[in-house]
Amino acid sequence: QVHLQESGPGLVKPSGTLSLTCTVSGDSIISNNWWSWVRQPPGKGLEWIGEIYHSGSTNYHPSLESRVTISVDKSKNQFSLNLMSVTAADTAVYYCGRLKTTVTTNWFDPWGQGTLVIVSS
Amino acid sequence: SELTQDPAVSVAVGQTVRITCEGDSLRRYYASWNQQKPGQAPVVVNYGKNNRPSGIPDRFSGSNSGNTATLTISGAQAEDEADYYCNSRDSSGNHQVFGGGTKVTVL
Numbered sequence: 001q002v003h004l005q006e007s008g009p010g011l012v013k014p015s016g017t018l019s020l021t022c023t024v025s026g027d028s029i030i031s032n033n034w035w036s037w038v039r040q041p042p043g044k045g046l047e048w049i050g051e052i053y054h055s056g057s058t059n060y061h062p063s064l065e066s067r068v069t070i071s072v073d074k075s076k077n078q079f080s081l082n083l084m085s086v087t088a089a090d091t092a093v094y095y096c097g098r099l100k101t102t103v104t105t106n107w108f109d110p111w112g113q114g115t116l117v118i119v120s121s
Numbered sequence: 122s123e124l125t126q127d128p129a130v131s132v133a134v135g136q137t138v139r140i141t142c143e144g145d146s147l148r149r150y151y152a153s154w155n156q157q158k159p160g161q162a163p164v165v166v167n168y169g170k171n172n173r174p175s176g177i178p179d180r181f182s183g184s185n186s187g188n189t190a191t192l193t194i195s196g197a198q199a200e201d202e203a204d205y206y207c208n209s210r211d212s213s214g215n216h217q218v219f220g221g222g223t224k225v226t227v228l
Contacts (some may be wrong), residue, residue: 046222
């Protein structure tokens with residue numbers, strides 16, 4: 001069974017960098033899947049942040065592209081999120097997910113359990 | 122591009138409810154549907170033309186027409202009360218988009 005687990009600080013200061021890691025078990029990070037980050041501000045909907053393929057190819061949300069970097073560590077079967085210059089608006093539950101794709105569709109399966117990150121001084 | 126969902130819908134136990142998702146990208150890509158219960162991570166319940174992951178009841182079905190995807194819950198149960206989010210790639214194929222979510226209340 002595939003399992004994803006987010007880890008990282010739960011509190012980040014304004015203007016600082018939010019850094020999270022997603023550890024994958026039950027599947028290889030170099031399998032034919034994309035690996036993605038999604039966030040959910042308190043009481044709001046899901047917002048896609050970005051995705052990475054094991055080759056290093058990435059796609060980012062246009063509104064976050066200037067601040068976000070997603071990377072992969074094949075040796076540790078992990079992928080990571082860095083979000084720079086954070087503000088209170090970046091406070092959210094952050095989810096990682098395996099993104100399975102075909103030519104005509106894609107779906108997140110599974111999702112990690114999520115981790116709450118609060119931006120506050 | 123965007124995906125548009127109705128904010129909320131209600132259904133009586135045992136009845137059928139349909140949740141729609143509209144967007145230009147759905148003319149090119151099938152949607153996937155994610156169920157999220159309070160305090161929990163989302164779980165995919167349907168994807169593609171009409172596929173269910175193992176363990177998802179067959180009362181969850183998906184359909185598509187033009188720019189609209191529909192998730193149908195046939196014979197809704199109390200445990201189906203949740204937020205439902207549709208998702209697909211955008212028209213460029215390079216980004217993901219989520220609908221705003223539909224809160225399903227089972228009466």
